[in-house]
Amino acid sequence: xxxxxxxxxxxxxxxxxxxxxxxxxxxxxxxxxxxxxxxxxxxxxxxxxxxxxxxxxxxxxxxxxxxxxxxxxxxxxxxxxxxxxxxxxxxxxxxxxxxxxxxxxxxxxxxxxxxxxxxxxxxxxxxxxxxxxxxxxxxxxxxxxxxxxxxxxxxxxxxxxxxxxxxxxxxxxxxxxxxxxxxxxxxxxxxxxxxxxxxxxxxxxxxxxxxxxxxxxxxxxxxxxxxxxxxxxxxxxxxxxxxxxxxxxxxxxxxxxxxxxxxxxxxxxxxxxxxxxxxxxxxxxxxxxxxxxxxxxxxxxxxxxxxxxxxxxxxxxxxxxxxxxxxxxxxxxxxxxxxxxxxxxxxxxxxxxxxxxxxxxxxxxxxxxxxxxxxxxxxxxxxxxxx
Amino acid sequence: xxxxxxxxxxxxxxxxxxxxxxxxxxxxxxxxxxxxxxxxxxxxxxxxxxxxxxxxxxxxxxxxxxxxxxxxxxxxxxxxxxxxxxxxxxxxxxxxxxxxxxxxxxxxxxxxxxxxxxxxxxxxxxxxxxxxxxxxxxxxx
Numbered sequence: 023x024x025x026x027x028x029x030x031x032x033x034x035x036x037x038x039x040x041x042x043x044x045x046x047x048x049x050x051x052x053x054x055x056x057x058x059x060x061x062x063x064x065x066x067x068x069x070x071x072x073x074x075x076x077x078x079x080x081x082x083x084x085x086x087x088x089x090x091x092x093x094x095x096x097x098x099x100x101x102x103x104x105x106x107x108x109x110x111x112x113x114x115x116x117x118x119x120x121x122x123x124x125x126x127x128x129x130x131x132x133x134x135x136x137x138x139x140x141x142x143x144x145x146x147x148x149x150x151x152x153x154x155x156x157x158x159x160x161x162x163x164x165x166x167x168x169x170x171x172x173x174x175x176x177x178x179x180x181x182x183x184x185x186x187x188x189x190x191x192x193x194x195x196x197x198x199x200x201x202x203x204x205x206x207x208x209x210x211x212x213x214x215x216x217x218x219x220x221x222x223x224x225x226x227x228x229x230x231x232x233x234x235x236x237x238x239x240x241x242x243x244x245x246x247x248x249x250x251x252x253x254x255x256x257x258x259x260x261x262x263x264x265x266x267x268x269x270x271x272x273x274x275x276x277x278x279x280x281x282x283x284x285x286x287x288x289x290x291x292x293x294x295x296x297x298x299x300x301x302x303x304x305x306x307x308x309x310x311x312x313x314x315x316x317x318x319x320x321x322x323x324x325x326x327x328x329x330x331x332x333x334x335x336x337x338x339x340x341x342x343x344x345x346x347x348x349x350x351x352x353x354x355x356x357x358x359x360x361x362x363x364x365x366x367x368x369x370x371x372x373x374x375x376x377x378x379x380x381x382x383x384x385x386x387x388x389x390x391x392x393x394x395x396x397x398x399x400x401x402x403x404x405x406x407x408x409x
Numbered sequence: 410x411x412x413x414x415x416x417x418x419x420x421x422x423x424x425x426x427x428x429x430x431x432x433x434x435x436x437x438x439x440x441x442x443x444x445x446x447x448x449x450x451x452x453x454x455x456x457x458x459x460x461x462x463x464x465x466x467x468x469x470x471x472x473x474x475x476x477x478x479x480x481x482x483x484x485x486x487x488x489x490x491x492x493x494x495x496x497x498x499x500x501x502x503x504x505x506x507x508x509x510x511x512x513x514x515x516x517x518x519x520x521x522x523x524x525x526x527x528x529x530x531x532x533x534x535x536x537x538x539x540x541x542x543x544x545x546x547x548x549x550x
Contacts, residue, residue: 115438283461326457370466
């Protein structure tokens with residue numbers, strides 16, 4: 023009986039991990055694959071390795087929070103399986119409707135629902151977690167906006183990543199010992215840029231492992247049904263499986279959102295989001311990679327859009343517009359109409375791209391998602407009476 | 410006699426029906442196709458991509474081009490001798506359409522464009538345009 027329940031639980035874990043693997047591989051490697059810097063298979067392989075590394079190290083802190091700190095009793099095997107079903111349901115909804123439902127939030131919500139139903143919810147921990155969920159998007163937005171407004175144009179001028187024809191590296195067979203040299207058309211700048219993209223992708227995979235491995239298995243670890251190390255390996259295998267299979271598709275859907283923005287901007291987003299996610303996982307806060315990624319993207323674009331000088335001017339450096347406080351509220355320069363083109367009726371205002379109401383609507387999904395999972399789990403556990 | 414018609418197009422099949430309808434119903438009118446770029450999406454990729462572009466106008470034009478090409482194709486198929494005008498706006502489709510609508514006598518719009526997720530991020534554009542438009546709106550099904 024116990025074996026059957028455990029088996030069902032592991033199947034649910036694998037489903038959750040599989041889907042996490044699909045979506046986070048898309049985010050971590052979409053830009054690099056899109057730029058043609060590595061193949062989808064190598065991306066999945068790197069993903070699996072660094073997810074394992076992240077889960078094995080930093081991920082344990084999050085595992086402790088999810089399996090032991092949110093509620094004061096241990097999550098029984100049966101309840102753990104039920105919690106996993108709610109996490110899976112959240113992911114299913116996210117996949118079917120294309121809405122980003124942060125998995126970490128669904129997980130915490132479902133466990134909190136169990137806690138409410140059994141009267142064992144640790145309010146101190148849950149408040150601590152929720153307050154970080156409020157701080158994180160604000161932090162991502164702020165970092166994105168600062169970089170977008172002040173630093174991005176300068177970086178953009180100095181940093182160019184492109185993939186030239188021919189392989190990146192070649193073997194020099196002329197010398198006595200075969201030595202790797204730059205491939206045809208490869209410049210040192212390209213080599214450097216490629217290395218940066220790969221390193222940041224690995225970092226993002228690491229943070230995905232740290233934050234997401236526990237989501238897939240923590241409900242089964244709590245009761246001792248699965249040993250922590252075994253659990254981490256199961257989650258890694260499931261995430262890797264997702265990376266090798268459905269990530270081919272997500273790299274085009276989720277990854278394409280990231281490839282709508284320039285590669286440099288995507289790297290800034292990835293670096294920021296991974297750092298926030300790794301740091302919070304370190305202190306045991308379950309957090310979603312998607313949350314910090316999206317807010318950094320919005321911040322970058324919004325910061326750039328509200329900047330008073332255009333990027334082209336900034337690149338040429340032929341502007342003396344000062345970044346004084348007053349300038350921040352100034353209107354962006356009207357685009358110059360080329361000769362022979364109809365006069366545009368009014369200047370395009372990049373600020374229109376970031377309608378505050380649309381952003382609020384977006385953020386509200388992060389409140390609705392976990393609330394729904396808490397309520398559903400609460401209703402379920404009260405009715406069924408598993409604890 | 411209707412002489413100025415605005416047809417917002419998002420590239421969906423429904424919006425193509427709207428244009429086809431407008432071409433038949435108002436054969437003598439001056440038809441303007443409006444395409445909104447950089448609308449909210451699941452990760453805000455397209456909005457941010459445009460904001461970071463070196464030349465916003467050029468980047469937006471590039472995004473809108475395929476829709477405009479398709480619109481001209483439809484106009485040619487309909488045998489309309491009147492050339493259609495094209496224009497684009499940034500950001501939220503509803504706001505962009507409402508802002509433009511004042512200059513026209515009628516708005517012809519498809520009843521719905523995208524997938525469920527697009528509806529979640531943007532909402533039902535046609536419904537909101539009907540409610541807020543300063544000029545009469547024809548919703549094509």
